[in-house]
Amino acid sequence: MPLILELEDEYRAAKKDPAFIDQMDDLWRNYVGRPSPLYHAERMSDHFGGPKIYFKRDELNHTGAHKINNCLGQVLLAKRMGKTRIIAETGAGQHGVATATVCARFGLQCVVFMGATDVERQKPNVFRMKMLGAEIVPVSSGTGTLKDAMNEALRDWVTNVHDTFYVIGTAAGPHPYPEMVRDFQSVIGQEAKSQMQEREGRLPDAVMACIGGGSNAIGLFHPFIEDEGVRLIGVEASGHGIETGQHAAALNGGKPGILHGNKTYLLQTEDGQIIDAHSISAGLDYPGIGPEHAFLRDMGRAEYLTCTDKEALEGFQLCTRLEGIIPALEPAHAIARLGDVCKTMDKDQILIMNLCGRGDKDIFSVAEHLGMEI
Amino acid sequence: MPTSRITARFDKVRAEGRAALVSYIMAGDPDLETSYKALCALRDNGADIIELGAPFTDPMADGPAIQRAGQRSLKAGTKLTDVLALAKRFREDDQDTPLILMGYANPVFHIGYEAFADAAADAGIDGTILVDLPPEEDHELREAYAHHEISVIRLATPTTTEKRIAKVAEGASGFLYYVAVAGVTGSGSADPEDIREGVERARRVSGLPVCVGFGVRTGEQAAAMAAIADGVVVGSAFVDHVRTSLEAGTPDEIPSKIGALAAELSGALADAGRN
Structure with a gap:
């Protein structure tokens, strides 16, 4: 909970910071x-x-895809919060690729949790993420699908919260993620x-x-x-x-x-x-x-x-x-x-x-x- | 209002000059009959308070041991109503051992908070820990519990600030569950001295007994934790006995193995006394 409350505070501050907005606009225009x-x-x-x-x-x-719009925002927020390690969950691999891409751009460590069956099914995206420098963690707990990858990412986050930022890929998860x-x-x-x-x-x-x-x-x-x-x-x-x-x-x-x-x-x-x-x-x-x-x-x-x-x-x-x-x-x-x-x-x-x-x-x-x- | 079973149990333990042993098993792992025998074995071997796990498909606060226990239980078809029936059966000849239902919000929400509260009270449940229902979101549950003597037991961690502890304490009763390490159940153990200050703050702000858990597996670790806590929670180590017995093809030994671990832990806590 404290980590989520801290995230909310930081997000509110970032939204009002012209430097944050400018950097995002520039990257949206020229990188995305x-x-x-x-x-x-x-x-x-x-x-x-x-x-x-x-x-x-x-x-x-x-x-x-649209996924990178959000990854860019969240990774910039992570940098602002001084976090050095980024984690994400992915199903098909699109959010994972977008997150790995932005992490490569900013030189941040990136760990992507992916259902074990999806790792098999989505080999091209797994390869892309690896090329981008991300570590792929196949998740076999539960039923080894996207929701289990999300469970595993949440477990990692509570364990490594001191240096880790969790980039959630969809408008779900705990507040403030859906809003953010x-x-x-x-x-x-x-x-x-x-x-x-x-x-x-x-x-x-x-x-x-x-x-x-x-x-x-x-x-x-x-x-x-x-x-x-x-x-x-x-x-x-x-x-x-x-x-x-x-x-x-x-x-x-x-x-x-x-x-x-x-x-x-x-x-x-x-x-x-x-x-x-x-x-x-x-x-x-x-x-x-x-x-x-x-x-x-x-x-x-x-x-x-x-x-x-x-x-x-x-x-x-x-x-x-x-x-x-x-x-x-x-x-x-x-x-x-x-x-x-x-x-x-x-x-x-x-x-x-x-x-x-x-x-x-x-x-x-x-x-x-x-x-x-x- | 009569004294609750939880309060009575902490009074007894305090009078005996020791910390409470809070033990956890997953209901229905591998089946409800074995769980019933395991509950009796825990009680007979010195468990002061028993947490009864209710299985959930997406246990995001649990490490591999309890995740797998939940999957075994779900595979056996355990429903939340079965967990309550198990509690009720145990309660038939045990009026004193507090039973805490530990699990996730969705199955409880699905039954409906009022209906669940009635059923849990009828089953002799003394408190619940729903790990994914934060204080901001549990007012409906607390209203449902208000007609019964069921405690809302909340979690605090080393990252919980003083301001946050006050929020956590508001509306909480029974005891406070202090998560010793940043992480999930069954992860590495904490040095009691590192969390002493946090535990004391939690006790001071909440006015409740504080039980420390996550990463405590042995009598030695439990005894060390007793120096700072009112109770010590052990979960994954009990659950591991289920797995190893199943793997060895000796499921009949599960209750005795669980009983033996409870005896070791309670013995260590009795020897350690309190600070």
Whole structure:
């Protein structure tokens, strides 16, 4: 607890420090490549025949996803706090790669906890992290998945708190993490809002993103929450289908509970034990959801849809063929629901979807699922 | 209000001029029948207070020994209601040994705080330690406990500041659990002198007995810790006997092994006396 209270104090101070903000802005611009473009996906718009669809191109960021927005902020905070050792959990390896990247940039020791099965499944990212100088700790406790990697990172943190900073990758975990991750990811929504103003001179009618823990979605949603005319639409991964029990849709198929220091919707048994999530996309494979999404859902401000593995594969192919952009399997879930959402909107309306990651990392698993050989 | 079992037990131990032995086992590891025998073995061999672990899939404050114990228990199908039933069975012929349920918040939250409080009181549970429910978040649980004699037992560590101890102490009762090392259960042991000041501060601010745990495995370590603490908590060392007996193919020996360790520890604490 004291470490978390100290983190909160430091974060509050950093947020108000112009030097901290300036350094982050500079790195976002020149190291990450922000602002990411707001792209009018013309053929996709025509295909669905509904609203004008824009993609927020966060897949063009350095390391290929939105994850680095948050890593950069947290690592700068760690440096400010005088911490010399960075730890992180990772599922597919995207957050691990982003964290290892920023640690290499600042010459900080980096240890990444990763479920033992994920280490096997995500060899290219494991190799990337190693090249970047990170130490990979395979986690076989529990069921050896992302949540267990997070448990192990928390255990390491309480043991080594004197020199260690824990960079959590999603908008979950104990306070102040959900707020801090949201703030760092809000750069997505802020940029989108001002780019939309420049391009169209108005607000979009809907913003849409995929949801695992929910960091890219909350980053896009947050600057629009007060704009009541803007629909906020999240898409959860329903894996093989919610009815099969093998899914990652905590809001649509879970119940309120307490895990990793926050109260939110969780996949759990009737006895309050946590169930492993399943999704074709390792990045959505978390049994919980950021607590702010739980709140937005309960108050009726945001809508949360679902998308199966199969539909996500279709979305992946559709975007690739229509726009010449190979998306990650995570945003492919949002792409796959575009058709349904477009039906509820008029031609003169505008929708922004966050294309939060690129699909290079997924080509092997997509090929396997499509029965193609590489 | 009658004196609680916890308070009565600390009074007794203090009168005997020694520190209390607080022992921990995981309920349902490897099955509930063995756990019942182990509880009796602990009581019969000098355990003053017993912590009964409730298994959870994501025990982030526990080291490998208790993690594995929880997995064995879950594999056997143990539910929180089974843990309460085990406590109730033990309580049938033991009215004096305090039973503390130790675990994580979600299974309790899932039953509902009011329903859990009623069931725990009915089972003769004297207190709970829910390691992932900080003082800021446990008011609903405390309200539910208010109708019963169940203590909210909280944790303090060497990194807990004086200001924080006051917050931890507010609403806590029974005793304070002082975590001797920064880390998880079953990790390396602390030098009692390094934490003496922290333990004394915790006792002064809370006005509660302070039990020290994490990393205490042997009679010698327990005796050393007794110099600064009102009670000494031993967990992973008991749980390890379950694992080694299972690995040796002799699960029947679990209660006797656990009893033997309790006898060693309680003997060492009796010899050590108090400062």
